[in-house]
Amino acid sequence: MSPRFLQIQNFPVLHWIFSSLIEDAVSICLIFPRILELFKILLDDALNASISLVHFSAVMDYSSGEASDISDSDIEDYEAKSYSHLTTRKLKVKISEGIYRCPFCLGKKKQDYQYKDLLQHATGVGASNNRRAKLKATHLALSKFLKNDLVDSAGPSLQLMVVEPPKPKEDKFVWPWMGVIVNIPTELVNGKYVGESGTRLKEQLSRFNPVKVHTLWTPRGHTGTAIVDFNKDWIGFKDAMAFENHFESERFGKKDWYRSTHHQFDIYGWIAKADDYESVGPIGEHLRKNGDLKTVSDLSNEEHRKKDKLVANLANEIEVKNKHLHELEFKYNQTSLSLDNMMAEKDRLQQAHNRGNLLI
Numbered sequence: 001m002s003p004r005f006l007q008i009q010n011f012p013v014l015h016w017i018f019s020s021l022i023e024d025a026v027s028i029c030l031i032f033p034r035i036l037e038l039f040k041i042l043l044d045d046a047l048n049a050s051i052s053l054v055h056f057s058a059v060m061d062y063s064s065g066e067a068s069d070i071s072d073s074d075i076e077d078y079e080a081k082s083y084s085h086l087t088t089r090k091l092k093v094k095i096s097e098g099i100y101r102c103p104f105c106l107g108k109k110k111q112d113y114q115y116k117d118l119l120q121h122a123t124g125v126g127a128s129n130n131r132r133a134k135l136k137a138t139h140l141a142l143s144k145f146l147k148n149d150l151v152d153s154a155g156p157s158l159q160l161m162v163v164e165p166p167k168p169k170e171d172k173f174v175w176p177w178m179g180v181i182v183n184i185p186t187e188l189v190n191g192k193y194v195g196e197s198g199t200r201l202k203e204q205l206s207r208f209n210p211v212k213v214h215t216l217w218t219p220r221g222h223t224g225t226a227i228v229d230f231n232k233d234w235i236g237f238k239d240a241m242a243f244e245n246h247f248e249s250e251r252f253g254k255k256d257w258y259r260s261t262h263h264q265f266d267i268y269g270w271i272a273k274a275d276d277y278e279s280v281g282p283i284g285e286h287l288r289k290n291g292d293l294k295t296v297s298d299l300s301n302e303e304h305r306k307k308d309k310l311v312a313n314l315a316n317e318i319e320v321k322n323k324h325l326h327e328l329e330f331k332y333n334q335t336s337l338s339l340d341n342m343m344a345e346k347d348r349l350q351q352a353h354n355r356g357n358l359l360i
């Protein structure tokens with residue numbers, strides 16, 4: 001008799017239990033690597049996003065802080081705290097090459113800024129007056145961080161965004177153009193100072209085409225200073241600038257005059273500007289009495305306005321003339337019409353007369 005092996009098939013319940021277990025084991029074996037893979041992905045994600053606990057707590061700190069704002073006097077402290085979170089990279093700003101986000105507005109707005117846009121966002125929120133103090137503080141910190149710590153990583157795009165340098169303030173000149181002369185030699189004669197006359201100075205400066213030179217006097221006499229008038233047009237401005245440049249190149253300009261107290265024995269000169277105009281003493285007094293302060297663009301704008309006005313006036317004049325011409329034309333037509341009528345009448349009379357003559 002052949003040995004009888006235990007045949008599980010002969011025990012239906014056992015068979016069911018065993019086959020279920022085997023199926024489960026197979027399933028687990030099949031699923032296990034997938035679970036591992038999922039864990040790995042989760043881990044990678046966590047690493048990639050830098051969601052460390054510290055980071056998480058820092059983020060939570062800012063987002064949960066919404067409800068409780070800080071007072072204006074705490075802005076500085078809060079800014080410093082936020083800044084340190086940024087510099088220690090507890091808060092992440094740079095996501096990848098060329099992509100940045102605002103860690104203080106997470107989940108609120110679009111979050112793939114370029115460097116310049118984020119800087120604009122941070123500066124804008126930081127500077128606005130109608131934002132919560134906390135929001136201002138964090139964005140001030142962000143803007144500082146972007147400018148101080150991320151500037152190198154911003155790459156070449158930064159060159160493109162560079163904030164335009166502020167326009168240099170336009171010089172205000174005294175109008176009509178004037179020049180200032182100082183250090184004219186004077187001497188004391190009978191208790192009063194005397195010195196070179198305006199006419200003599202005008203001759204000396206003839207190459208700059210001065211219109212007139214006024215020496216400035218006080219009760220004590222000649223002050224050793226004078227004001228040069230130039231022509232009231234762009235040629236006058238060119239002359240005044242040539243006058244300024246001449247003295248400057250000879251080291252007898254305004255800077256040289258104010259720089260040291262040991263002056264050379266000769267006159268110093270420059271074109272009169274706002275500081276001379278506003279100065280105390282005879283120079284300022286003369287300039288204020290005889291001129292105004294204007295920038296070159298003020299004057300050219302004025303000139304344009306004048307030209308426009310002139311064109312408008314001419315157009316107006318042409319219109320008036322045209323109207324007059326039409327009136328003349330009308331009168332002429334009327335006259336020639338009545339002349340025609342008269343001629344016709346004359347012809348008619350003539351014919352009647354001739355007919356009369358024939359009848360006689």
Ligand SMILES: [Zn+2]
Pocket residue numbers: 102103104105121125139
């Ligand atoms: Zn923001």
